[in-house]
Amino acid sequence: MRARPDDVSLNIRLVALYHSRNKLRDAVLHVQEAEKKIPLETSLEWCSCVLKTLEEYLESAQDLESNAKNWRAIKSSHLLAHSSFTTMKFASGDVRQCREALE
Numbered sequence: 001m002r003a004r005p006d007d008v009s010l011n012i013r014l015v016a017l018y019h020s021r022n023k024l025r026d027a028v029l030h031v032q033e034a035e036k037k038i039p040l041e042t043s044l045e046w047c048s049c050v051l052k053t054l055e056e057y058l059e060s061a062q063d064l065e066s067n068a069k070n071w072r073a074i075k076s077s078h079l080l081a082h083s084s085f086t087t088m089k090f091a092s093g094d095v096r097q098c099r100e101a102l103e
Helices: 008-020 024-034 044-060 068-092 095-102
Strands: none
Touching: 008 024, 008 044, 024 044, 024 068, 044 068
């Protein structure tokens, strides 16, 4: 990771590894750190990875709402990822994909 911090496929694989080991919090921390080097608009795959990771974390974190500052930060990142994902889907021009992105 140090040699290629902006490598999208490498970051996606690392997030998938965290998921497979049930380390969702670590996946979120990695996504947040990687977003500093890899803009969401870099690729649809990266944006989708970020979006799914944040969605899963928000759904699974029972005590997250008790920490309002952390919840707002995660939710803000989630909304930004969703917005970027939808924008990239619209840019693709595929009506079906655009509809799916909005659902």
